[in-house]
Amino acid sequence: MELWVLFGSFVFLLLLGTPVAFCLGVSSFATILYLGLPPVVVFQRMNSGVSVFALMAIPFFIFAGDLMVRGDIARRLVALAGAMVGHLRGGLGQVNIFASVMFGGVSGSAAADASAVGGLMVPQMKARGYDVDYAVNITVVGSIIALMIPPSHNMIIYSISAGGRISIADLFTAGIIPGLVLALSLMVAAWFVARRRGYPTEAFPGAGALLGLFANAVPGLILVAIIFGGVRSGIFTASESSNIAVVYAMFVTFFVYRSLSWNDFVSATFAAVRTTAMVLMVIGCAGAFGWLLAYTRVPATMVEMLRGVSDNPIIILLLMNVVLLILGTFMDMSPLIVITTPIFLPVAVAFGVDPVHFGVILILNLGIGLCTPPVGAVLFVGCAVGRIPITQAMRTIWPFYGAAFATLMLVTYIPQLSLWLPAQFH
Amino acid sequence: ETTLKSSDTHPDGYPTVEAVEAMGKMIEERTDGRLCVEVYHSAQLGEEKDTIEQTQFGAIDLNRVSLGPFNNIIEETQVPSLPYIFRSVDHMHKVMDGEIGQEILDAFKEHDLVGLAFYDGGSRSFYNSEKPIKSMEDLKGMKFRVMQSDMFVDMVSALGANATPLPYGEVYSSIQTGVIDGAENNWPSYDTSGHYEVAKYYTLDQHLIVPEVLVMSKKSWDKLSAEDQEVVRQAARESVPVMRELWVAQEKKSEDKVRAAGSEIVTDIDKTPFIEAMKPVYEKYVKSDKLKDMVARIQATE
Amino acid sequence: MRETMTRVAQVTGAMARAALWISGAGLVLMTVLIACQVFWRYVLNDSISWTEPGSVMIMGWFIFLGAAVGIREGYHLSFDILVHLVSDQVRDVMRTLSDLVVIAFGGGMVVYGAELALNAAPNVLPSLGISGAFDFLPLVAGGLLVVLFSVERIARRLAGLPTAAFGEAVAED
Ligand code: NA
Ligand code: NA
Numbered sequence: 001m002e003l004w005v006l007f008g009s010f011v012f013l014l015l016l017g018t019p020v021a022f023c024l025g026v027s028s029f030a031t032i033l034y035l036g037l038p039p040v041v042v043f044q045r046m047n048s049g050v051s052v053f054a055l056m057a058i059p060f061f062i063f064a065g066d067l068m069v070r071g072d073i074a075r076r077l078v079a080l081a082g083a084m085v086g087h088l089r090g091g092l093g094q095v096n097i098f099a100s101v102m103f104g105g106v107s108g109s110a111a112a113d114a115s116a117v118g119g120l121m122v123p124q125m126k127a128r129g130y131d132v133d134y135a136v137n138i139t140v141v142g143s144i145i146a147l148m149i150p151p152s153h154n155m156i157i158y159s160i161s162a163g164g165r166i167s168i169a170d171l172f173t174a175g176i177i178p179g180l181v182l183a184l185s186l187m188v189a190a191w192f193v194a195r196r197r198g199y200p201t202e203a204f205p206g207a208g209a210l211l212g213l214f215a216n217a218v219p220g221l222i223l224v225a226i227i228f229g230g231v232r233s234g235i236f237t238a239s240e241s242s243n244i245a246v247v248y249a250m251f252v253t254f255f256v257y258r259s260l261s262w263n264d265f266v267s268a269t270f271a272a273v274r275t276t277a278m279v280l281m282v283i284g285c286a287g288a289f290g291w292l293l294a295y296t297r298v299p300a301t302m303v304e305m306l307r308g309v310s311d312n313p314i315i316i317l318l319l320m321n322v323v324l325l326i327l328g329t330f331m332d333m334s335p336l337i338v339i340t341t342p343i344f345l346p347v348a349v350a351f352g353v354d355p356v357h358f359g360v361i362l363i364l365n366l367g368i369g370l371c372t373p374p375v376g377a378v379l380f381v382g383c384a385v386g387r388i389p390i391t392q393a394m395r396t397i398w399p400f401y402g403a404a405f406a407t408l409m410l411v412t413y414i415p416q417l418s419l420w421l422p423a424q425f426h
Numbered sequence: 427e428t429t430l431k432s433s434d435t436h437p438d439g440y441p442t443v444e445a446v447e448a449m450g451k452m453i454e455e456r457t458d459g460r461l462c463v464e465v466y467h468s469a470q471l472g473e474e475k476d477t478i479e480q481t482q483f484g485a486i487d488l489n490r491v492s493l494g495p496f497n498n499i500i501e502e503t504q505v506p507s508l509p510y511i512f513r514s515v516d517h518m519h520k521v522m523d524g525e526i527g528q529e530i531l532d533a534f535k536e537h538d539l540v541g542l543a544f545y546d547g548g549s550r551s552f553y554n555s556e557k558p559i560k561s562m563e564d565l566k567g568m569k570f571r572v573m574q575s576d577m578f579v580d581m582v583s584a585l586g587a588n589a590t591p592l593p594y595g596e597v598y599s600s601i602q603t604g605v606i607d608g609a610e611n612n613w614p615s616y617d618t619s620g621h622y623e624v625a626k627y628y629t630l631d632q633h634l635i636v637p638e639v640l641v642m643s644k645k646s647w648d649k650l651s652a653e654d655q656e657v658v659r660q661a662a663r664e665s666v667p668v669m670r671e672l673w674v675a676q677e678k679k680s681e682d683k684v685r686a687a688g689s690e691i692v693t694d695i696d697k698t699p700f701i702e703a704m705k706p707v708y709e710k711y712v713k714s715d716k717l718k719d720m721v722a723r724i725q726a727t728e
Numbered sequence: 729m730r731e732t733m734t735r736v737a738q739v740t741g742a743m744a745r746a747a748l749w750i751s752g753a754g755l756v757l758m759t760v761l762i763a764c765q766v767f768w769r770y771v772l773n774d775s776i777s778w779t780e781p782g783s784v785m786i787m788g789w790f791i792f793l794g795a796a797v798g799i800r801e802g803y804h805l806s807f808d809i810l811v812h813l814v815s816d817q818v819r820d821v822m823r824t825l826s827d828l829v830v831i832a833f834g835g836g837m838v839v840y841g842a843e844l845a846l847n848a849a850p851n852v853l854p855s856l857g858i859s860g861a862f863d864f865l866p867l868v869a870g871g872l873l874v875v876l877f878s879v880e881r882i883a884r885r886l887a888g889l890p891t892a893a894f895g896e897a898v899a900e901d
Contacts, residue, residue: 014807017808017823019830022833038485040843040844043836043840043844045476046867047788051787055787056783056787163468165594167595167596234600236605237600239596240766247759274801277751277798278805281791281795294471295471299470499850569769569773574780574781574854576857579855588775591775
């Protein structure tokens with residue numbers, strides 16, 4: 001019965017249009033009253049849910065991303081990507097994807113990637129005769145890459161939802177190869193669509209111009225090296241690397257590019273506060289929700305149920321992927337990570353899946369959910385950037401969904417894609 | 427029929443979890459099933475600081491916790507948490523099984539909790555990735571991760587090393603990459619955290635031999651009849667030898683494993699300079715007459 | 729009614745602005761603290777133990793203040809499909825109902841946050857050396873603003889003024 005109260009009030013409030021954070025909080029509040037337990041627990045869980053040092057990476061990475069978009073770092077990365085892969089079939093589409101790889105290396109947010117890369121690429125693509133839906137679709141699905149290639153604050157959210165015992169550095173490292181596989185399969189999809197539609201290629205600008213653009217982008221590119229090198233050489237920890245990203249982004253935009261005015265700085269700060277508060281409020285309230293799930297033994301019941309369905313890890317993983325994809329269409333990423341990790345991770349572990357590997361599957365899966373209606377923040381950003389209705393994007397997005405799904409299957413069933421690289425550092 | 431919900435941060439199968447489950451079985455038998463115990467392991471209901479509050483408010487009934495989080499709440503719990511206060515695990519058992527242990531259990535009463543029993547937490551020692559530590563000289567300038575507690579930070583500083591706060595989940599890679607040189611813990615945690623893979627020098631200085639405690643919510647306690655209270659208290663008492671036996675086996679298993687994996691264990695150190703270096707720590711934390719007296723009595727316990 | 733509400737909105741708007749400035753300053757301060765933590769440990773080989781709990785506390789402030797401002801500005805994530813399918817009157821009823829449960833929750837943040845603060849007040853926080861009550865003050869302050877801004881939403885709706893709709897301000901993941 002208490003589960004009906006918990007999930008019933010949650011769904012009811014969700015339909016009512018109540019913010020997700022408060023749906024989680026209020027349904028927990030209602031359930032704890034129903035159970036006759038002291039309500040103070042709900043608010044304690046909420047407070048301790050956000051009083052976690054590693055969560056600090058979220059405001060920092062978001063802040064750094066805002067500074068980079070406003071301070072011209074993103075534009076220079078995109079220009080470099082243009083020179084590098086523009087001469088492939090469907091040139092600017094390939095550039096768009098490649099730019100996500102590079103921007104993904106400095107930002108952990110898919111929505112930031114979609115607005116930064118999309119904001120720069122979509123108008124260019126339009127002008128060069130590409131259909132807008134093609135430009136938007138590539139922008140949207142391509143930005144999942146930013147979640148996979150470190151840094152990624154969603155990996156941190158996952159580590160914390162798993163009880164803080166999974167190494168963030170390992171998770172960061174584990175995402176790299178799957179992120180590149182995703183980029184590659186999207187580039188293949190882009191190539192096929194471009195061939196069918198007869199899109200142009202760009203001329204290779206020549207080694208000299210390439211070198212110039214590279215030099216221009218170097219201060220941005222160095223950040224990738226700083227973050228990865230700094231974490232791997234022991235100067236700072238994975239969660240501290242987010243702080244270094246902010247400090248470095250400030251340094252480059254203030255002193256090297258001199259591209260950031262005081263007003264830009266203030267608005268970047270406010271934007272970061274708004275986004276962070278929203279994300280972390282969800283995480284806090286999900287902390288209360290998660291406590292009730294644990295108290296009412298939902299995860300244990302779930303393990304039992306899935307055990308009853310099959311004892312084959314291949315089928316269990318497929319099942320979990322399907323459930324996550326469905327949930328992902330309806331809800332956003334961070335709340336889903338916090339809600340589903342305590343339920344699904346024990347199942348995965350019980351079936352012999354490595355927690356780091358499961359984290360990569362989870363992030364990729366929910367990343368796809370960011371690109372699907374009805375609730376898909378990245379899809380909304382992409383369509384807003386391209387000024388097209390969601391239905392128009394939906395008609396032609398399927399080859400890219402297909403590429404992302406194929407990558408998801410590869411990542412799910414080839415653990416080495418995720419686990420090989422971190423193992424090299426052990 | 428009442429189910430007492432019990433929290434533990436350790437995983438399923440850990441000695442403390444099994445001990446509370448064994449206690450639950452005794453209670454169930456002795457009350458003809460009127461009372462039973464359900465353990466939520468692996469910190470499902472939160473970290474220790476949080477579950478302590480939940481127990482105080484009566485959201486959960488039983489809680490197995492370390493003494494560390496109580497240090498800033500209940501003065502008496504600081505004494506067994508003092509570095510090098512116990513000469514050995516046997517010494518600790520003798521003290522905690524006796525009247526001093528009872529005094530500390532009684533001190534929980536004022537904080538909406540009922541202290542039921544002390545469990546073993548093993549002894550914590552330093553491990554690091556750099557070198558075998560044989561003297562205080564070796565510790566100089568090294569960076570160790572310790573639990574977020576003023577006393578432990580001061581202890582590490584008094585030994586000439588650097589106490590570095592870090593989230594537990596980042597300790598492994600931080601040792602590996604050199605953000606810190608090492609950490610400190612007991613045999614089972616040194617093993618299960620995998621830290622032995624990156625920090626192979628383990629020096630058994632046993633700076634902390636801190637027992638863990640099983641507490642019950644005062645609110646839940648008051649709901650029980652006097653008989654049932656006695657059943658719970660007795661079962662908790664009887665779960666202690668069960669726990670100690672499991673603990674010894676667990677320690678042995680972990681020790682064998684990390685030794686086989688090539689960890690270098692330093693056992694023959696002279697602890698005297700370490701103990702002498704603790705003077706300022708004792709001066710800072712043992713202030714009241716009550717604590718001074720308790721320390722003196724512990725040191726006098728044979 | 730409309731005019732009164734417009735004047736009230738100026739006051740609440742100023743409060744939201746102030747909360748944002750406090751939060752923004754907190755974010756910048758946190759950046760400085762953690763940068764110092766890294767610098768001290770790596771360059772000076774001397775670890776600071778209070779920067780971590782200190783910044784966690786600052787983070788609490790800007791999360792709960794920022795979340796409250798999000799109610800006024802409408803930047804929370806929500807699932808607003810049904811809201812778009814119903815008539816204007818039904819939509820207003822739904823939104824008011826939603827604001828009412830948020831008020832209840834904000835009230836909970838205040839009341840139970842205060843209870844937690846009182847319970848923790850005698851304790852001393854490790855490394856910071858201040859009362860444990862400070863852990864819960866952001867929750868109480870955020871709760872107060874959540875209640876205030878939600879009441880404002882209802883009042884504005886009754887006065888026929890527009891309120892920010894959740895989900896329409898673009899959210900990032
Ligand atoms: Na990234
Ligand atoms: Na979606």
